[in-house]
Amino acid sequence: MKTLKIAIQKSGRLNEKSVEILKNCGLSFENYKSSLISTVTNFPLEILFLRDDDIPEYVQDGIADLGIVGENVIVEAGAEVTYLQKLGFGKCTLKIAIPNESRITEVAQLEGKAIATSYPVILEKYLKENHVNADIRTISGSVEIGPGLGLSDAICDIVSTGGTLKSNGLKPFSEVMKSEAVLIGSKGSELLPEVQELLQRILSVLRAKETKYVVLNVAKVNLKKVVDLLPGVKSPTVVPLFDEDWVAVHSVIAEHDFWEKINSLKAAGAQGIVVMPIEKIIA
Numbered sequence: 173m174k175t176l177k178i179a180i181q182k183s184g185r186l187n188e189k190s191v192e193i194l195k196n197c198g199l200s201f202e203n204y205k206s207s208l209i210s211t212v213t214n215f216p217l218e219i220l221f222l223r224d225d226d227i228p229e230y231v232q233d234g235i236a237d238l239g240i241v242g243e244n245v246i247v248e249a250g251a252e253v254t255y256l257q258k259l260g261f262g263k264c265t266l267k268i269a270i271p272n273e274s275r276i277t278e279v280a281q282l283e284g285k286a287i288a289t290s291y292p293v294i295l296e297k298y299l300k301e302n303h304v305n306a307d308i309r310t311i312s313g314s315v316e317i318g319p320g321l322g323l324s325d326a327i328c329d330i331v332s333t334g335g336t337l338k339s340n341g342l343k344p345f346s347e348v349m350k351s352e353a354v355l356i357g358s359k360g361s362e363l364l365p366e367v368q369e370l371l372q373r374i375l376s377v378l379r380a381k382e383t384k385y386v387v388l389n390v391a392k393v394n395l396k397k398v399v400d401l402l403p404g405v406k407s408p409t410v411v412p413l414f415d416e417d418w419v420a421v422h423s424v425i426a427e428h429d430f431w432e433k434i435n436s437l438k439a440a441g442a443q444g445i446v447v448m449p450i451e452k453i454i455a
């Protein structure tokens with residue numbers, strides 16, 4: 173078996189969730205401390221702990237077969253890699269923001285203005301698409317202080333809660349790109365059986381995250397109404413109870429409409445509803 177290499181962020185916003193998803197796939201390894209490389213003891217895999225900016229290129233060049241990194245970093249690097257799976261964390265939006273007092277209302281009004289950013293490639297493409305010529309000032313961090321220091325008229329940076337913009341007297345103005353953490357592979361890596369095995373494990377962890385396991389009791393007279401509300405993986409499991417007029421129903425329900433579903437189940441006669449997290453769903 174080939175020993176794969178996967179590059180993940182050494183420290184920062186994506187580190188913890190990247191480690192978590194790999195551990196949830198059943199992989200045993202020492203987390204990053206002083207060593208920048210860790211060997212998985214129960215799968216042919218080595219984990220490289222890197223600065224996130226370096227990950228796309230490592231994967232493009234095949235030094236790492238796989239990587240977990242934000243889409244924003246991949247697009248900025250212009251790396252030629254294969255997108256294998258969105259991972260549902262590190263969600264943020266790259267936005268242009270302007271000082272609260274600014275009178276700019278349209279993208280065209282950025283013409284001739286100075287915009288500070290750590291994402292010059294993405295910003296340049298966005299401005300070009302909008303037929304705007306602006307002066308892009310590339311800085312590596314703390315971009316939000318640019319306008320306050322007189323460095324720029326606007327900024328282009330990552331926004332999540334909007335708290336950083338607010339505390340720097342800025343307001344969001346236009347959306348440049350949405351991003352989340354993704355699993356990437358070097359070209360052709362998706363054909364390797366080891367990559368397919370790891371991808372299948374990741375998918376089963378992601379599917380489990382989107383669902384909950386539910387057990388409930390219902391009188392037989394109401395069973396049809398309750399079962400019609402429950403998709404299950406195939407169909408719900410129905411188990412007899414000591415009281416012959418009642419049954420227990422086991423099923424999975426989606427996280428996204430969880431409370432609506434629970435309320436409908438109660439209205440249909442479900443009682444004693446117990447909800448449990450699911451670790452993995454194997455397709």
Ligand SMILES: Nc1ncnc2c1ncn2[C@@H]1O[C@H](COP(=O)(O)OP(=O)(O)OP(=O)(O)O)[C@@H](O)[C@H]1O
Pocket residue numbers: 181182183184185186222223224225241242243244245262263264330331332333351352353
């Ligand atoms: N506020 C946020 N909310 C959600 N996701 C974010 C946020 N800020 C950044 N991200 C995502 O997390 C990634 C890593 O962010 P982080 O701030 O840790 O990067 P960094 O400081 O460049 O790290 P490194 O030291 O590895 O270069 C970003 O590229 C982006 O995809």
Ligand SMILES: O=P(O)(O)OC[C@H]1O[C@H](OP(=O)(O)OP(=O)(O)O)[C@H](O)[C@@H]1O
Pocket residue numbers: 185313314316329330331332333334335336337
């Ligand atoms: O909208 P918010 O929720 O406030 O998040 C946005 C901030 O988060 C990121 O920085 P981070 O806190 O990771 O610091 P860093 O850029 O110095 O690493 C980003 O660069 C913004 O400054």
Ligand SMILES: [Mg+2]
Pocket residue numbers: 223224225
């Ligand atoms: Mg970085």
